Amino acid sequence: MKAEILTILKDTDGYVSGQELCERFGVSRTAVWKAMNQLKKEGYEIESVQNKGYHLVKTPDILSKNELVSIRKTKWVGTEICYFDVTDSTNTQAKSLGEGDAPNGTLVVAGKQESGRGRRGRSFESPAGTGIFMTLLLRPEIEPQNASMLTLVSALAVAKGIEHMVDLPVQIKWPNDIVINGKKVCGILTEMSAQMDYVNYIVIGIGINVGNEEFPEEIKDVATSIYLESGKHVNRAMLIEKIWEEFEDYYELYEKTQDLSSLVKEYDSYLVNRGQKVRVLDSKEPYEGKAMGITDRGELIVDTWEARRLVAAGEVSVRGVYGYV
Amino acid sequence: MKAEILTILKDTDGYVSGQELCERFGVSRTAVWKAMNQLKKEGYEIESVQNKGYHLVKTPDILSKNELVSIRKTKWVGTEICYFDVTDSTNTQAKSLGEGDAPNGTLVVAGKQESGRGRRGRSFESPAGTGIFMTLLLRPEIEPQNASMLTLVSALAVAKGIEHMVDLPVQIKWPNDIVINGKKVCGILTEMSAQMDYVNYIVIGIGINVGNEEFPEEIKDVATSIYLESGKHVNRAMLIEKIWEEFEDYYELYEKTQDLSSLVKEYDSYLVNRGQKVRVLDSKEPYEGKAMGITDRGELIVDTWEARRLVAAGEVSVRGVYGYV
Missing domain, CATH: 1.10.10.10 (Winged helix-like DNA-binding domain superfamily/Winged helix DNA-binding domain)
Structure with a gap:
């Protein structure tokens, strides 16, 4: 009630x-x-x-199940919401729900994460009251090899969602970081449980720095928050709602073709290093080239002086030659 | 001791x-x-x-941790063994170990499964004392898109392992069933937890009908056991040991190239429908052709009268035109 x-x-x-x-x-x-x-x-x-x-x-900046339910306008994301004031990691919780019979679209949200993880198990700072820590559980009818593109779909939704709340130049650092003025404001960690040809479930974990007023010395050159960039205290529940509204639209386009063909243009318009020189930190040999945009499969197109190369998401790390992003 | x-x-x-x-x-x-x-x-x-x-x-046919440890000759498979007289499903147990910090090579073995699962969640009969139900936990340094080939590597290991114990014509029904005289004796279910570019862990679940003396009416035309085909009571612990010894050798070859290039010949020699007419039950339109063998990536090569087609593992179901396999 x-x-x-x-x-x-x-x-x-x-x-x-x-x-x-x-x-x-x-x-x-x-x-x-x-x-x-x-x-x-x-x-x-x-x-x-x-x-x-x-x-x-x-309405102050309250994150709670009631608040999220009261403003929900999405069609299927968040029909089930699990809210925790504190949890180990929303991805861990969502995976555990995935092993059970939680439905497609279940959303896990936490006010604080105690062992938030980034890609490859890197730890991820999750202070209370300042951030958004949430994970969406999907049970999609897609092939496992098409799953990694969902990270790019989610990045688009986060970028667009943030734009609804503040007037800032939001960009995407391929494949899955959201940056504002060259500093990271959001990370996305997609994980999948799959059989050979069948996806058991996918979890998309999103961590956003919203109200942080400062960052530790060692990361303050590369990390920022929406508050630090805009001076505005953004309502977290409302931002969450906007992100998933956008996600549903983008997801529908992705689902039709199981690729990003309908989203390439929009994604490219957010791409932070587009048209600029980047260094690709390949596991074999790093190389430089110009980032041109993404392919229908979410690969980054990098033109070197010799040839056009396609960089598969995550195989490598891409850095701008000038500065962090 | x-x-x-x-x-x-x-x-x-x-x-x-x-x-x-x-x-x-x-x-x-x-x-x-x-x-x-x-x-x-x-x-x-x-x-x-x-x-x-x-x-x-x-030594009678005893399945226990002590028995398995006492005969272990493998290099890294089974350095940790979790044995259950009864469990829900060895894949479920292994996935739970995978979420924790169980090491690469951990082997889960059960005397009986209460909710064994086949592909896409189909149930799988797991009576006590007659079968082998086991799951290997891997933490491989491979790319997620190369993981599905491990099912074919495992199928080879099971086929070769059974040959060590009995003199029977063991064959593989692509991609992952082991058949003897046209009937299924083993199923393999590989599951993976992955990030975009990074495998968290893989579990390979193997169920083998060893000592079953009969099967229910509705499946007895398609299922059999090693005992029914050979008249021999095979020691399950020894068969398990042989399978993982073979697996380690095959796995080493797979790991070098992250594909099946070194294993195609051997796999093809086990392929039950090789050179024969098969019907490919594609999700769009079924078609017939001649099964020629597999590719380096584990796809089935099917020559139709029009063209050569590559069937990706699991997308479709392949049936012999004459009989079950």
């Missing part, structure tokens, strides 16, 4: 009558009053005026 | 002196006597003769 009351409060400009809420949910005035008090305790500023009813003055 | 005593008993033709065992393990005669009694209880026929010592008369 609390999430539904929240939705009604948010959708109403003026006052919501207590009597109406009683009738709608078939509960007593005391029950409504109690729910309002709980919401106030959680941090919502709710004004109650005799003979008029309740009014939501302000 | 029990596994080591077993190894000594097995490696000794005559009698093993109790005194020698005491000295070797630094324990009392009573401790040795107790260990012998436990082994007898587990089913080992051990003769003890005053002033001569202990002699292993016969």
Whole structure:
């Protein structure tokens, strides 16, 4: 009921009558009053005026299941939401749900991660109250070899989602980092459980630096937050909602062809090093070339003076020759 | 100590002196006597003769951690063995070990599976005492897209392993079933947990019908056991050992090139429908052709009257036009 009351409060400009809420949910005035008090305790500023009813003055930056449910407009992402104030890692939780029978679209969100992981098991800083840590569980009807492109689909959704909230030049560092003004603001870790020809499930983990006011010395040249770049305190729940709304649209295009043919243009428009010199840190021999964009399969096209080369996502690390990105 | 005593008993033709065992393990005669009694209880026929010592008369078909450890000759497979009399599914157990820090080469073996699974979640019959149910955990340094070939590597190892035990025409039904006289005797289910470019772990699950004396009416035309085909009761622990010895050799060849280029010839020699007409049950349109062998990547080469087609493992089902296989 609390999430539904929240939705009604948010959708109403003026006052919501207590009597109406009683009738709608078939509960007593005391029950409504109690729910309002709980919401106030959680941090919502709710004004109650005799003979008029309740009014939501302000929604602070609250991350909770109720908050996420109350603003959800997505079609299938987040029909199930698992929220943790603190968890080890949302990917770990989502994989465990994947081994069970959690449905496609289940969303795991945490206020804080205690052992967040980046690619190849690198640790990932996850302080409380400042970031978004979430993982989407998918059970897609796709072939395992097409799964890695989902990371690029997700990167697009995050970039577009952030643009909804702040007026900043959001870019993608191929394949799966989101950067603002040359510094990383988001990382994405896609993991898959698969049989030879069959995907058991996929989890897409997304970590975003939202409200961080500073970073440790050793990473502050390469990491940033939305707050640091924009000076704005962005509502995390709303950003989450925007990202998954965008994701659903992009995913639909991806799903039709099981490749990125419909998304190449848009992805390329976000590509941070496009048209610039990059160094590809191949496992054999590093080389330099100009990053031209991506292919339908999500490979990075790099033109060297000898030939056009296609870089498969993740095989290598790509660096701008000038600066970090 | 029990596994080591077993190894000594097995490696000794005559009698093993109790005194020698005491000295070797630094324990009392009573401790040795107790260990012998436990082994007898587990089913080992051990003769003890005053002033001569202990002699292993016969090893019945016992599946246990001690038995497996006592005969292990592999280099790295099975350095850790998890044995269950009964478990849900050895793949489930191995995946759970994979999420933790179990080492490469960990082997899960069960006497009976309660919810064994075949490909795409199909259930798999796992009665007690008659079969081999095991799963190998790998943490290979390979690219995710090369993982599915491991199923074919494993199929080779199983075929060769069975040949060590019985004189039967063992064949492989591409990609991953082992058949004898046209009936299925073994299924293999490979599963993987991966990131975009990085394999977290792979589990290779192998189920073999060894001692089954009959099969339910509905599958007896397509399923068989080593016993039914050979009339021989094969020692399961020994068969397991032989399979992984073969696997290590094949795996070494696979690992060098991360493909099957060194194994194509041998695989083709086991291929049940080679040179014969097969029907490929493509998801779009079934077609017929002649199965010619496999490619370096493990695809099945099918020549139709129009063209040569490559069938990717698992995308489709291949049936012999005449009979089941």
